[in-house]
Amino acid sequence: MVKEKLVDAGLKATHQRIVILDMIICSKNHPSAEAIFDALKDHYPSLSLATVYSTLETFVNNKLINKVLVKDGAMRYDAHTDSHNHIYCTNTNEIIDFEDHELQQLITDFFLKKNIENLDIKDITLHIQGEKINKRKQIKIN
Amino acid sequence: MVKEKLVDAGLKATHQRIVILDMIICSKNHPSAEAIFDALKDHYPSLSLATVYSTLETFVNNKLINKVLVKDGAMRYDAHTDSHNHIYCTNTNEIIDFEDHELQQLITDFFLKKNIENLDIKDITLHIQGEKINKRKQIKIN
DNA sequence: CTATTTGCAAATAATTTGCAGCTGG
DNA sequence: CCAGCTGCAAATTATTTGCAAATAG
Numbered sequence: 587m588v589k590e591k592l593v594d595a596g597l598k599a600t601h602q603r604i605v606i607l608d609m610i611i612c613s614k615n616h617p618s619a620e621a622i623f624d625a626l627k628d629h630y631p632s633l634s635l636a637t638v639y640s641t642l643e644t645f646v647n648n649k650l651i652n653k654v655l656v657k658d659g660a661m662r663y664d665a666h667t668d669s670h671n672h673i674y675c676t677n678t679n680e681i682i683d684f685e686d687h688e689l690q691q692l693i694t695d696f697f698l699k700k701n702i703e704n705l706d707i708k709d710i711t712l713h714i715q716g717e718k719i720n721k722r723k724q725i726k727i728n
Numbered sequence: 729m730v731k732e733k734l735v736d737a738g739l740k741a742t743h744q745r746i747v748i749l750d751m752i753i754c755s756k757n758h759p760s761a762e763a764i765f766d767a768l769k770d771h772y773p774s775l776s777l778a779t780v781y782s783t784l785e786t787f788v789n790n791k792l793i794n795k796v797l798v799k800d801g802a803m804r805y806d807a808h809t810d811s812h813n814h815i816y817c818t819n820t821n822e823i824i825d826f827e828d829h830e831l832q833q834l835i836t837d838f839f840l841k842k843n844i845e846n847l848d849i850k851d852i853t854l855h856i857q858g859e860k861i862n863k864r865k866q867i868k869i870n
Numbered sequence: 871c872t873a874t875t876t877g878c879a880a881a882t883a884a885t886t887t888g889c890a891g892c893t894g895g
Numbered sequence: 896c897c898a899g900c901t902g903c904a905a906a907t908t909a910t911t912t913g914c915a916a917a918t919a920g
């Protein structure tokens with residue numbers, strides 16, 4: 587439950603935080619601050635965009651969410667905090683999660699073999715950039 | 729030679745473009761527009777920051793350079809246009825190129841085996857995030 | 871020459887900040 | 896109650912734009 591996640595992270599479970607975190611978790615789209623604000627403002631008219639920004643910063647600092655790398659436009663956020671990969675659709679502007687245990691293992695094994703001096707690796711992510719062939723359809727991986 | 733690269737790309741070889749492209753190619757640091765401007769303004773006082781920005785856009789559109797994904801702060805640029813990986817140092821804010829043929833092959837092979845529907849993959853990049861243990865020393869990979 | 875490019879200053883977009891009032895525990 | 900949060904408006908940062916002057920080919 588969202589409220590418990592906040593409390594577990596040592597944060598006050600305010601109404602705004604609950605609603606924002608819930609929205610990110612439910613969203614499959616890696617929303618931007620604006621997108622979150624837009625999605626919530628009708629239901630919570632007193633919510634302010636500045637609160638959304640600062641709440642997102644708080645969540646990132648407390649490892650409830652992660653920032654997603656972007657080439658331009660607004661920063662986007664991801665409630666999926668374990669290591670995984672992203673597919674960037676250049677024609678739809680979607681950022682889609684892509685998890686594959688075999689691939690993760692392949693990469694982990696590769697870096698275990700390598701001898702890397704003076705770097706403490708925290709995370710490795712694969713960024714797959716491409717175009718949806720049919721913008722309306724989903725991407726399917728078998 | 730830089731001038732030829734510009735002409736080959738179908739661009740007029742203006743003084744500003746030559747100097748900017750040369751700076752990015754020589755820089756090992758994936759500079760931002762500001763960093764480029766700061767590095768050049770003493771030698772070329774008439775250069776304007778807006779020109780740097782628009783020149784960078786032109787270069788990206790003509791595939792002379794690439795944008796580098798960033799979590800925050802200003803966009804950064806890379807003159808290294810073939811597919812390669814980046815190491816992000818969270819404590820020094822450096823972005824370091826990392827090329828490894830074996831790794832590239834591993835990943836390429838993996839995606840060849842996979843059956844991905846409705847996505848036309850344009851590029852795959854690995855983003856390695858970590859901290860330099862000794863900020864002054866280089867990262868060495870053997 | 872003349873189509874492009876550049877420089878400037880002003881505009882916009884994304885994000886942050888300061889501070890007074892509100893609220894969860 | 897009261898430390899920490901929120902909302903607002905104003906500030907800051909990164910980037911873009913409009914237009915007149917400069918320039919490469």
